[in-house]
Amino acid sequence: MTEQPAEKIKPNFYRVELNRTIWEIPERYQMLTPIGSGAYGQVCSAFDQQLQHKVAIKKLARPFQSEIHAKRSYRELRLLKHMEHENVIGLLNVMTPTLTFEDFQDVYLVTPLMGADLNNIVKCQKLTDDHVQFLVYQVLRGLKYIHSAGIIHRDLKPSNIAVNEDCELKILDFGLARLADDAMTGYVATRWYRAPEIMLNWMHYNKTVDIWSVGCIMAELLTGRTLFPGTDHIDQLKRIMELVGTPDQEFLQKISSESARSYVESLPKQSKKDFRGYFQGANPDAVDLLDKMLILDTDKRLTAEQALEHPYMRQYHDPTDEPTAAAYDDSFEKMELNVAEWRKLMYEEVEGPGRAAGGEGLGPEAMEQ
CATH class of the missing domain: 1.10.510.10 (Transferase(Phosphotransferase) domain 1)
Incomplete structure (x- = not known):
């Protein structure tokens, strides 16, 4: 695990290499350990210094390499954001290290770490x-x-x-x-x-x-x-x-x-x-x-x-x-967009409302999951 000088990433983010992949994440997440990888991303466990417990962080694999990948990445984020239930995995945090939309490429999803x-x-x-x-x-x-x-x-x-x-x-x-x-x-x-x-x-x-x-x-x-x-x-x-x-x-x-x-x-x-x-x-x-x-x-x-x-x-x-959920808007499923358009929607979802101060994170209610 080697640390490298950070450039063009948000303050309070750091850069680390794991399994030949560069991760750029907030400093609150320490002790990253790879725990799995698949076609759609790599997953690490990490210690969240803010919540004081372990979490799972998924780095989406080249989410904008094709329209199918871009739509799938958008779907995954929208679904995770919608879920707030003890028996369903939900989102603790979502972030991108880049400062501008022009540089936006990577998306990290933080969820509870399950054994x-x-x-x-x-x-x-x-x-x-x-x-x-x-x-x-x-x-x-x-x-x-x-x-x-x-x-x-x-x-x-x-x-x-x-x-x-x-x-x-x-x-x-x-x-x-x-x-x-x-x-x-x-x-x-x-x-x-x-x-x-x-x-x-x-x-x-x-x-x-x-x-x-x-x-x-x-x-x-x-x-x-x-x-x-x-x-x-x-x-x-x-x-x-x-x-x-x-x-x-x-x-x-x-x-x-x-x-x-x-x-x-x-x-x-x-x-x-x-x-x-x-x-x-x-x-x-x-x-x-x-x-x-x-x-x-x-x-x-x-x-x-x-x-x-x-x-x-x-x-x-x-x-x-045995609670029920609010209705989920999946009208995007019918949308035929190009990669650039999916990327814009994804950026709005990652950087949009319902975020904690400091340029990363969801609101406090999600943080308590």
Whole structure:
């Protein structure tokens, strides 16, 4: 880790090199340690001297290299800014080191640092039924909030759900998965948790795609193994049908894609397995909840709100403490802008209102998250 003389960056920012990448961040963030990197950015943990605890800082990777990247970066910032809920990752700070719009290239997002994700938890320990209840309750509580804003997660899986040592949980990376992005992600495991209607492009999907994913995750928490570990889309569907049965006529009529409908009709007919036998030894209420989440017909699948009212959630459910969100304005999704225009919107979002004094940061309410 080498420090270099700072030039043309804001006062109280410093420059440091990590993994051959230059980071330029406020002095309040010290002890930067790389913890991950992906197609869309690098992430470090850091100690925030102002808040006196560790945070995660993400440096977006060349956010303005293309229109797709620019729009995705803008989407990520807008979504994070909108979220204020205990079970959903929110934004503590956003900053750029540059003094002027002309030099604006880099964006840093600061979020709470979470320890393990559900993947680590499932691998490391056998969970008690009470544990599973508490974890699933928090996922549903977070989803109720996200869905109330009109946002669909679309890519809920164990690695997108972070948990700290007190078993407190936050949902990450919501709303970022778009069909255009699918080819870019390349994560095979994603499909294991994906609702059949989104995976096979059957129809216009709704918020219950996320409930299917919760069902898959909950089954894994209960049994310690992946529910539908398909090797490809066809194998995935085969495994799903073996458990939940082939769709009835009523549901087949709802599949708008003709090719998808004739393919599903050509599959050997299978009846639904008895979930009580399949999840032997599990709490009967847990099995009943799974039964109502893992339903092919999206109109019959539970919503997050309905799932919170299920008897399995009785111990934790509190309607007075399951908040909803303000409506989220996603009209930008329909906008076809060039890179320069996205860059201008992004700059306004980073440097615009709701900022702390000193040229960086959000207001005090965000700082307390």
